[in-house]
Structure formats: structure tokens, C-alpha cells
Amino acid sequence: MMDVTGNIFEHVSSGALDEEFTNLLAVEGLMIERIVSTGQASPPGFWYDQAWSEWVLVLSGSAGLLLEDEPTPRELKRGDYLLIPAGRRHRVEWTDATEPTLWLAVHFVPQPPARNQG
Incomplete structure (x- = not known):
């Protein structure tokens, strides 16, 4: 595997019209990315419904993330993280x-749970 280095806090724009997505690492079954949001939100009526799980960590700023079965958005601020299981809108x-x-x-x-081989 090739060495990859960088700084997650470099080149953060503060006024982009769209969110910025940067892939930091991608291997089979795993992708790590940096997302920079500057006031954006999901379009009205749009829901993410992913076939994979997603763990998010807010490094700076804040956001409101709404899970379909919850009445109000969760406020995430610096240091907060959340696991969103596959299929959870x-x-x-x-x-x-x-x-x-x-x-x-x-x-x-x-991954499916390990089976007892004994």
C-alpha cells in the first residue's frame, strides 16, 4: 500500500456553494472521507438511504442530522460522533x-458476525 499523508484541516474553503467531499482512503469495504459544509442541507424531501454503515465525527462547526424515525434533528457539534447503520434513512x-x-x-x-467454528 502506498503511503498517503496530508492534513485534514488544510484547504478548507469557507464560502463554497456546494459541500466539498475529499476521499482520504478507499479500500475494499471501507472509505474515509472529509466533508466540508458551509451552510448546506439536504434538499427538501431527500433522504440518504445507504447500503453501507456510516460513522461521522464533527471536527469543527455544527450540524443538525435527522434520522427518519426521530421527531427532531440531533445537533452535532465539535467532537460529537454518530454511527448510522446501513439502511437507516x-x-x-x-x-x-x-x-x-x-x-x-x-x-x-x-460484516456478518463471526461464526463459532467449535
């Missing part, structure tokens, strides 16, 4: 418009 209700919201997202294919 969710949407971004809002992201901070006063400073960039920097996310670390880990996408992975859930």
Missing part, C-alpha cells in the same frame, strides 16, 4: 453558516 437538516462544518466520515460494509 437520514438527512442533514442544517449546517453552520457562520463557520465551516468539517466532518470525518467513515463508510463501511457491515
Whole structure:
């Protein structure tokens, strides 16, 4: 595997019209990406419904993440993380418009439980 280095806090734009997605690592069954949001939200009526699990960590800024079966969005701020299981519909209700919201997202294919070989 090739060595890959960088700094997750470099080149963070503060006024982009669209969210910025940067793949940091992708191997079979796993992808790690940096997402920079500057006030964006999911379009009205849109829900993410992914075949893979996603673990997100907010490194800066804040966001409101709504899970379909919950009545109100969860507010995520710096240091907060959340595991979104595969198939759990969710949407971004809002992201901070006063400073960039920097996310670390880990996408992975859930593995079946290990079988007892004994």
C-alpha cells in the first residue's frame, strides 16, 4: 500500500456553494472521507438511504442530522460522533453558516458476525 499523508484541516474553503467531499482512503469495504459544509442541507424531501454503515465525527462547526424515525434533528457539534447503520434513512437538516462544518466520515460494509467454528 502506498503511503498517503496530508492534513485534514488544510484547504478548507469557507464560502463554497456546494459541500466539498475529499476521499482520504478507499479500500475494499471501507472509505474515509472529509466533508466540508458551509451552510448546506439536504434538499427538501431527500433522504440518504445507504447500503453501507456510516460513522461521522464533527471536527469543527455544527450540524443538525435527522434520522427518519426521530421527531427532531440531533445537533452535532465539535467532537460529537454518530454511527448510522446501513439502511437507516437520514438527512442533514442544517449546517453552520457562520463557520465551516468539517466532518470525518467513515463508510463501511457491515460484516456478518463471526461464526463459532467449535
